[in-house]
Amino acid sequence: MSIFKAPFKAGIFTKLLLSFLVVIIPIFSISIFIIQSAEENMREELSQSVLTNVHFYMSSFESEMARIIQINKELIFNEDFLKIRTIAADMDDYTRVQTILKVKDRLNLLKTSSLYVDNVKVYIPSMERGIFSNSYDNHIPSDELNALKMSGRTGSKITYWEKGLFLSEVYPDPFQKLPLTIALGVDLSTKKIQETLRQIVDMDGAGASFINVQQNWTFSDGKNDQISPELRKFLNNPAISGRPSDQGNINMNGMNYLITYEYSKLLDTYLVVYIPADEVLGPLDTYRKFLWLLSILSTIIIVAFSYWIFRLIHRPLKRLVTSFRRVEKGDLQVEIDHNYSDEFKYLYGQFNAMVSQLHKLIGEVYEERIRSQQAELKQLQSQINPHFLYNSFFMLQGLVRMRNIETAEQLIQHLGDYFKFITRTGNETVTLDQEVHHSKAFTEIQTLRFSRQIRVEWEELPEAFQKVPVPRLILQPVIENAYVHGLEDKVSNGLLSIRFEIEDEDLLIKVEDNGENISEAGLDDLRNRIQSHVLEKESTGILNVHRRLKLRYGEQYGLSVSRGAEGGVRVEMRLSAKGVEKIV
Template identity: 85%
Template sequence: MPIFKRLNAGIFTKLILSFFIVIIPIFSISIYVIQSAEKNMREELSKSVVTNVHFYMSSFENEMARIIQINKELIFNEDFQKIRTIAADMDDYTRVQTILNVKDRLNLLKTSSLYVDNVKVYIPSMERGIFSNSYDNHIQPDELEALKMSGKTGSRITYWKKGLFLSEMYPDPFQKLPLSIALGVDLSTKKLQDTLRQIVDLDGAGASFINVKQNWSFSDGKQDSVLPELRKFLNNPDINGKPSGQGSLSIKGMNYLITYEYSKLLDTYLVVYIPANEVLGPLDTYRKFLWLLSIISTIIIVAFSYWIFRLIHRPLKRLVTSFRKVEKGDLQVEIHHNYSDEFKYLYGQFNAMVSQLNKLIGEVYEERIRSQQAELKQLQSQINPHFLYNSFFMLQGLVRMRDAQTAERLIQHLGDYFKFITRTGNETVTLDQEVHHSKAYTEIQTLRFSRQISVEWEELPETLRRLPVPRLILQPIIENAYVHGLEDKVSDGILSIRFEEADGVLVIKVEDNGENISEAGLKDLRYRIQTHDLGKESTGILNVHRRLKLRYGEQYGLSVSRGTAGGVLVEMRLSTRGVEKVV
């Protein structure tokens, strides 16, 4: 690192600084992560609680709405109307049967919902009540007064004797007519408390129904001491009237997260309170562990750095120095270690490596150069005699037909072709020269197969024209397409050559639509390319593949596949990175 280059300090100091440079960002990131986690936990908890409150409030409100609707239907039921209006004119049998019918319907309402504990109907004309749970016909005066009061306030749900009930009056108390019938549904305290406890399951947390107008609350029974403060919280002008929301509240030194939602149907709030320390308490523990871990890590770093300095740095520095000598070309380096540990093995392998390098570097490099030169000369010397004979026979035919213009073109292309083939001075040419030579070859073949085969050359990009490439890498691929793919084509033969360059890699694609090569033959050719098995052929497509790998590396060379036109697609991969263009 540049800072260490300017710092004139020993390895021990640098090791400690390095460890601290690593630790400080990690520590800072940890602090940031904890703070972000705290924020995210608050947000996620808020979303979760809001979702739960809305879900339970909606479910409870829907159930209450259903019970209220049933109450209205029961008020106007035929049996209810009879018992309300003509009970005094009925004989005993009819009156009893009607009362039993009313009781059956009350039982049906009770069993239709888990929230219903008992259903009672009061008929002033009979001065009695009918219950779903018993045959008792007496309604307590305070209960009857609570029924009447709920009708006067317009609230559907009423608090009485630490429980809740729904009421329905006929006629409506606001009409200021004598009460004809009153229906009350006692809600199950146990079921309501179980429902409230399901909303949030954290220590110190709870839920409650609160009616601000009637000043009552019904809780899950966990912490009733907080209910007065919750009612004050909801009476705040900034909150009262809002359909839902969240806030914070401090009760006896404890901070709570408050979530509430208002039911217009029931004129009641559902409130959930959660202690802040239940949510953020684990994060405080993590902070303490982080500080403790930081102190222990610092001590360990110092001790570990000193141990590294004593046991590892000295032999490692000697090994690095020896490697630098080898890097500069000194292959006579030899090092020894006096202790039987891993460094003794490394030193021994280093000495063996230098000795082997000293022995093989010349042989491998020389062999590689000789291989490239020999293969290029072999490729140059092996001119297909059939191609030569056919070219001269074609020239002879043109002369006989006195087609001087075409004969001149053929001679020009043959001259360019053989001039390039016989040139032995340079092993590298520009890509433009290689393409020009290959075009000369295809022009000669076009004169021969003009009615059978058409050649499509994509324009060579200007940026690639001066790119140096090995000689004779493209024409053998094209020749292979003619000989093994297109030579037997009677008509509509197509040969296309395309260039694609991206990310420092040039891909030259040679594709034909010949049908001569089978899947088995294509598979065999692909296998020989992948395994470098020259087999019977040592100069054509496999020769080019080997030369490209020798020059550019193992990831370059040729690949063959079935083309979209049905023939063979040969893709040649060359590197354009780190290669200076020929001027």
Template identity: 40%
Template structure:
């Protein structure tokens, strides 16, 4: 035990004397200074067994520079651990990031080429199909039956005419069935005012205002035309006609817009993009409803490509907050242009997911590094922080604290020595406290002895006067109250009594005074709250205050004197208010009494309410006692405040150190 006390005086006391204790979140370097100093106190230094390892020589000097930086900058242990882990992780992360970026660029370029090839393949297939339809049209334009009915119908018999028309309809059906893109085929013969289609033979001539264009070599144009919301390929006979001369007949192959849109949608079947087919002068376009909002965005780009004469192009375009890859290719055979757009996310989605996984892996790696650093850091910081908190508790006077540690290492030994030290301190404090309590009890006995004879001087004289008046009833009452009064005063077995007994004694005193001064004054009082009847209070607590009211407050009151007693119960305290209506007490006298109540430490001998005030504070502490002020009924108001319940002593606090 002597060793623990010496350790406290030699090593721990300097820290307790510091005005500013180290905070729990202070820099760890300061904590390590405490730890190292404490370990030296407890003779736990292992410097003699330390092994000094030769430093590792990095050829590039990077590691040496980093370690020098960590030493010179004064970083905390946590920062040093974190920087060390990041120093290992960051190079690996940078290499992985660069590799991912290069791979993304290569894959992106390959995907662009693949999609460009897909667009080219579709347009080539579409061109081949359309050129096959154009070839069939060219053959049907020179059909012999068409020539016969347009030139020889006046001299043909009905049978011949009917057979020719029937053969024409059969050929038209064959042309229609030859391609999914053909919706209908019609032949208009102006000389007969007739239109022949795959389904009907109409008596009205279809108005065909768009004559087929001629190429420079005299062949029929292969362009896809548009009129009246229809797309078609047309031809007429004869091929060479003078200007403003109507042909003998027209051949009109109407294309199926639905089939063309369906084939366009197959280009981006799984990529959530779109495709738009433009005419030669961009005057018409075939697209679905879903592509309609995107058309104004890409039309300027298509016009620019058409004006530049480029056959193939691609670029990245932004629309409605999203990036799109746009591929453009022109068909010289059909004078059409195909534009395909695909969201960038659809193409680079897997690459972005890969990058997200890379970022996730990076964040997880950094998080693991941080957590691992925190874990190692807490192995050292938590015991030190616990010790600092324990020292602060000892500094605050809570010497009964006990700290625990699960491991049997240097911190465990230090904690055990600290617990032994605080245990010894508790013993010393208990001895000093016991001596102080004994001194206080002796002082209480002395203060109480001052009260006992205070009322004895005139008690018998009052009884004598009443007996001479032969007032037997009041003699009996007074004798009974005097007996109760002096029996309570002379009983010395207990220094404390329940408040109900103290109040019973005070009522005996009040009755005695009322017998003496029944013509001059009266007393009004409340009942004690039921919850406060068993409160332990020092004996002779209320009677001196009542005596002060009678003997000093109402001493010159010939009649109409009044003393009131109230019990004000609150959750944690009880206030007993005693007022009188005396009229001789000045405000200056009240102020002096208030000043004396605050300076009771300087008293050498006290009586009356000052005596009561000191006894209350000795018993319950400085928060309780007496307060004086001007009473609402004119005289002195005394407020006696005591705790409403006993405060329970808590167990010895403990702190866990790991």
């Protein structure tokens, strides 16, 4: 019986490793999920923060511009402004000067009312002069005057001129196609607006700009004017139109920028903020690096743990299993050692002790079986000797009385050969031709006894198997059994045949008779007794032969019985043609 019924489908090392993975993979997955969730939340919070800042500054700037625009409208219809643009030519010098000073005071009041106002100018065509809030110069350059007049025609309240911005108000409405009577312009503070734009976002490489798509101008904070064309290109995208605020991305010179914009309907202008993606996602890179570090660390831990388990448990356990399998195959010279003082050292020591004890026990059992075999053989010899001695003397006595000297001499010769073989106590094995010669001597004696009732047929033993070593007295007891239980009551026409047959590397010796004494029940009982592993008290006859053959050659060898073609019993003896002794 095998020590191990079947190989493991999954070894302990594999199961331990899988168990470790079952534990660490969910933890690792949860960590990845948490980090990714944190990254998404941070990205969303950063984006929302930028949107909020842009909206706040745009709303503040738009509110201030709306207030200034409203003041501009009120000034145009102010009484002093109305006089200066309608009846200035009819005024005396004193009244005209006083009115101009009042207008100038109004302009100066507007200038000081907002930090975003740098200067306020009003142009009066009827007087062909301008009035300024912060100077007495009444000359307005023609290009500035044209820009002031054109701003009203574009419908935009804010106009870009000479790298600066100004708000304008004209009367009457240019779309009425009436002569211009007054034009009011407010120069916005470039310095203050740039300071405001810089306050929106405080990151390296980031900036903000006011962009008017219709008039195709850009007013930036002065940090990075090279990006302005890309920003205008981004805003000219048809997908942008109709969206008051949103976010997007552009790439310039291999660098990604996060774009956040908001549109002012009042000013017909976009406030655009651009931030390098690396700056926005900089904190996220820390989380991403932490994720990679966690992945690498987890992999190192798995590999280290696997190697530790392999060295500490799997390798010693595999050595133990391999040693058991060697023992299973009959190798009892196995001895294993362990250098560490742990449980495996104890197991290895007990294994070595077990193998040593097993080797000792097997040796003792085998020796006991050999001694038992020899004892059974001696018992068989002692039981056979008196039996043949009696019959031989009775038969010899009869031949002498009948004065059949020739037959008596043959009987004496056969008896001499027979008892010489039986009583030899030297080597317990003989060659097959010696065993056959002894058996022929036995059948010759029986033929002299039953010459008229039984005929014996011997097939020639193949020459290749004549010198094969076999146990003594394995064939003669089988032949004797055929005489005693099959042919003894035959009055005539008895037949006993002994034939030899080669099958693969085995030799079959078939002993068959045509006796009618044994029934089917008796044959089944004999077959069951031969196949049974239970030792019986009887140690003679074919059971003795069968047990000795199995002991010598192995479980697949021995005797088998069946009904022969002649109606009697056929006994087949299977021997190893190699004659090599096999230990069970």
